[in-house]
Amino acid sequence: MSDQDSLRILHCFRSPVGGIFRHVRDLAEHHHKAGHKVGILCDSTTGGAHEDALFDNIRPYLDLGLTRTPIRRSVGPSDLIAFIRCANEIKSLQPDIIHGHGAKGGAFARLIGSRLRVSRSRVARLYSPHGGSLHYSSSRLSGKFYFALERWLEHFTDGLAFVSDYERKAYLEKVGATKTRNRLIYNGLLENEFNDIVPDNSAADFLYIGMMRQLKGPDIFINALIRAEQITGRPLTAVMIGDGDEKAKYAEMLLQSGRSERVTMHAAMPVSQALKLGKTVIVPSRAESLPYLVLETLAAGRPVVATNVGGIPEIFGPDSGALVPPEDEEALAQAMALSVQQPEKLNEYMPDKSELRNRFSADGMAERMIAFYRECSA
Incomplete structure (x- = not known):
């Protein structure tokens, strides 16, 4: 793959545990092997020895490096400090794609990506909920707040990648009809x-x-x-x-x-x-x-x-x-x-x-995701 065809992809998420972390690790490995340059930005206060070992395993695939900084689960004043740190780091990496995972990672990725767009960057901003805020009830005040926030953030989104049809339907029901492109791309396993x-x-x-x-x-x-x-x-x-x-x-x-x-x-x-x-x-x-x-x-x-x-x-x-x-x-x-x-x-x-x-192949997942990245970039 030529440098012109290669993408610079940055994954942004809060907690490096569970399914989100697994999803990102698989994408990073497959996309690196396909000739793309990949990086990760996530929280530094979550995880233990098990997660540290997983990071060690994927470091060879992270041409754009691994950046960890404190990012709290709940919304609060500390988010401003975290946002500034993340924005400075992401700007220096000059990504073509910034893919946010989960509610907090998705918000940071899209807002920082939009800030870069003001500086004439052509970075594409993608978001995968992975459940996240969609687990809240639409009948509760907290749910109404997060769904309104998701609706507003869609103005700064070039693509929504859902890992299940349930997730896509929940988004449509709770947040509303999407005004941007979206794809269903199932999680996948290695052979x-x-x-x-x-x-x-x-x-x-x-x-x-x-x-x-x-x-x-x-x-x-x-x-x-x-x-x-x-x-x-x-x-x-x-x-x-x-x-x-x-x-x-x-x-x-x-x-x-x-x-x-x-x-x-x-x-x-x-x-x-x-x-x-x-x-x-x-x-x-x-x-x-x-x-x-x-x-x-x-x-x-x-x-x-x-x-x-x-x-x-x-x-x-x-x-x-x-x-x-x-x-x-x-x-x-x-x-x-x-x-x-x-x-x-x-x-x-x-x-x-x-x-x-x-139905659930990591190879197929990675290929469909790259195709969606290119579509969103175009």
């Missing part, structure tokens, strides 16, 4: 992630992987586990893997319920490693966009029970027996009991792996 992963002989009955925060439903998982023990009439084991500010609260829940010996908690680790520790993965989220965890687990040939939220039905099909209503602990407990008593029945609900490979 080696479609290899089966067999659980260890000592694997627990159930596995929770994710952020330790209310949105992801660790409390629902714990309560459903207790109820599943009543249904099956025997003790059940589980492993909970992840980090977050609320982790101590869930550890206390386990202690108070008398399950702390049968349910172990671990820090965040690669999903491929985590999948060896449990037999059935439970995704009890109250809200999601298109979670990589579900895709990675299914690609590894492992069963999943998940809540019917966000883009998850786009993976399984809306009527799959593996899906339960959100915040329905009884339904989740029944599905967990089924996975123990009739595991072959749960396996029947899993989507075909070859179909997953065709």
Whole structure:
């Protein structure tokens, strides 16, 4: 690829954890290998040893470097300082594309990109919500505020890239009809992630992987586990893997319920490693966009029970027996009991792996994203 065809791409997001971080890492690697120059700008106060290791893995693909600066989750006065720091850094990188991910990253990317446009830069400004502000209710004052803000920010947007049809529909419903171009570009997996992963002989009955925060439903998982023990009439084991500010609260829940010996908690680790520790993965989220965890687990040939939220039905099909209503602990407990008593029945609900490979490919995701970048640049 000639220098003229090569794009300078900067990804801007707040928290380097979870699905957003995974999404950006995959795009960075694929686009670097395709001859483009990629950089990342994100928060410096989030993440731990696991995330540091992931950054080390992708540094060779970041020709525009890695910039980390404090960016708080909530809106506040500190945003002005963060905005100025980010604006100065982005100006020096001279990107052709600035792609904001999540609510805070999307706002910074589009406003800073617009500031550069005043200086005659031709940078294209893109935004991917990844759930973000779309998780708020339109009936609440906080939701109305964020949706009005999203509506205003669309004036500074050249393209909206959604990772699920649910996300696109939620945007249209809560923010309004888009006045700029938009595309549905599914998250994708690497080819080696479609290899089966067999659980260890000592694997627990159930596995929770994710952020330790209310949105992801660790409390629902714990309560459903207790109820599943009543249904099956025997003790059940589980492993909970992840980090977050609320982790101590869930550890206390386990202690108070008398399950702390049968349910172990671990820090965040690669999903491929985590999948060896449990037999059935439970995704009890109250809200999601298109979670990589579900895709990675299914690609590894492992069963999943998940809540019917966000883009998850786009993976399984809306009527799959593996899906339960959100915040329905009884339904989740029944599905967990089924996975123990009739595991072959749960396996029947899993989507075909070859179909997953065709629909959720990292190569295809990266190619479609570059095509969209070029369209937005034009």
